[in-house]
Structure formats: C-alpha cells, structure tokens
Amino acid sequence: MSKRVRIYEVGDMWSAWEISDLFLITTNGSFSASGKLVMGRGMARQARDRFPGLDRALAKTLRTPGRRYGLLVSPPWPEAKLGLFQVKLRYWEDADPELIRLSTEMLQAWLKQHPDQRVDLNFPGIGNGKLSIAEVQPIISVLPRNVHIWQCREGGP
Numbered sequence: 488m489s490k491r492v493r494i495y496e497v498g499d500m501w502s503a504w505e506i507s508d509l510f511l512i513t514t515n516g517s518f519s520a521s522g523k524l525v526m527g528r529g530m531a532r533q534a535r536d537r538f539p540g541l542d543r544a545l546a547k548t549l550r551t552p553g554r555r556y557g558l559l560v561s562p563p564w565p566e567a568k569l570g571l572f573q574v575k576l577r578y579w580e581d582a583d584p585e586l587i588r589l590s591t592e593m594l595q596a597w598l599k600q601h602p603d604q605r606v607d608l609n610f611p612g613i614g615n616g617k618l619s620i621a622e623v624q625p626i627i628s629v630l631p632r633n634v635h636i637w638q639c640r641e642g643g644p
Contacts, residue, residue, distance in 0.1 A: 500530065500609055500637040501537075507635075508565060508604035511558075511572040511594075513611045514545075515580075518552035525578040530609040534569060545571070553577060555586065558593035565604075574611045582616025588626050598631060606634040613638075 496503070504510060512534050517525040523542035526535035535542050549556060553576055561567035572590045574582040590611070598606070611627065612618040627636060 495610065496607075496635050496637045497639075498637070499639070500607055501533070503605075503607045503635065503637075506605060507607040508568060508601075509560065509570055509597075509606045510568050511570045511606060511608040513574045513582075513609055513616070514571045515575045515578045516549070516553050516556065516573065517576075517578040518546050522546055524549065527578060528615040538569070541569075555589065557586070557589045558597060560597060572608055572611055574616050582612030582618045582623075584612070584618065584622060584626060587611050587618075587623060591627055591630065594634070595629065598634070602631075602633075604633065607637060608634060609637050609639075 500510075512530040514531050515525060519525055519542075524545040526532055526542045526545075545559075546552075548559070555573065555576065556571070557573050559571040559573075561570060564570070572594065574587050574590065576583070576586070594606070594608075598604070610620070610623070612623045613620055630636070
C-alpha cells in the first residue's frame with residue numbers, strides 16, 4: 488500500500504482569499520497592554536494590517552489573555568470567513584506541538600459538520616513558531632485534502 492503524501496500550497500495564501508470558505512491564520516493568546524490580541528508577525532500581522540481593528544475585536548471575543556482556545560471560527564461564518572488556529576499561548580514562546588494538536592482536532596471536528604468547505608491555513612508552528620516541518624507535519628497530516636496548507640515562498644510574504 489502506498490503512503491499518501493500531502494502536497495502543500497506554496498506562495499501567497501492571500502491569493503486564495505476569494506475561493507476559501509474558511510481562511511485560518513495562526514495566532515497566540517497574548518494581549519497587548521492596550522487590550523489587543525498580539526498579531527505582530529506572519530499571517531497574523533498581515534490579517535491585522537488588512538482588517539483594521541481586528542486585533543481589538545479578537546481580544547474582546549477571547550476575553551482572557553493566555554488561554555487555550557485552539558480554533559476560533561467567527562460566529563457569523565460563512566459571511567466572516569477569517570478564523571484563528573492557535574499555535575502558542577504567548578507570542579514570545581515557540582509554538583507548542585500539543586496546542587497545534589488541539590487546534591487540529593478542533594478543526595477536524597468543525598470539518599465533520601462542514602465537510603465540503605475549502606479551508607486555507609498557513610503552515611502552523613514554523614517560521615516565528617520555530618518548529619520544523621518534520622515536527623509539525625505528523626500532527627497536521629490527519630487533515631483532509633480540502634484543507635490547503637500554505638508555505639510562503641522563500642523571502643516572500
């Protein structure tokens with residue numbers, strides 16, 4: 488029996504915004520002194536910059552800094568298709584494989600209720616999360632093919 492190999496998307500994840508049903512960005516649970524979700528790097532920063540006020544709105548939704556939330560899909564989904572996939576509790580820490588596992592399990596549960604939806608997710612835990620692809624890949628390999636995992640081009644966004 489041959490092992491199925493996941494093919495990752497390479498490039499700018501924002502290019503899939505229009506066709507994505509759920510657009511997940513990796514995040515943490517830290518709040519700034521001004522009461523905003525810390526979204527200072529990677530896709531989180533890009534989302535914060537594209538949607539002014541997002542960081543404050545998300546902090547109000549999460550309510551408590553430093554907690555595990557795993558996966559957060561906006562209550563007005565599918566109109567609001569941006570969601571959070573938590574990879575760390577605090578922005579200064581490395582990504583936590585167990586938190587990535589929790590977020591993955593929560594995404595799997597969401598997909599059982601929404602099996603035909605296209606999900607786009609930046610590769611969790613690598614980059615500023617400082618985990619290797621080899622550490623994260625076994626965790627996310629359980630996700631079905633309608634979940635598109637994105638890696639940015641070297642030197643790209």
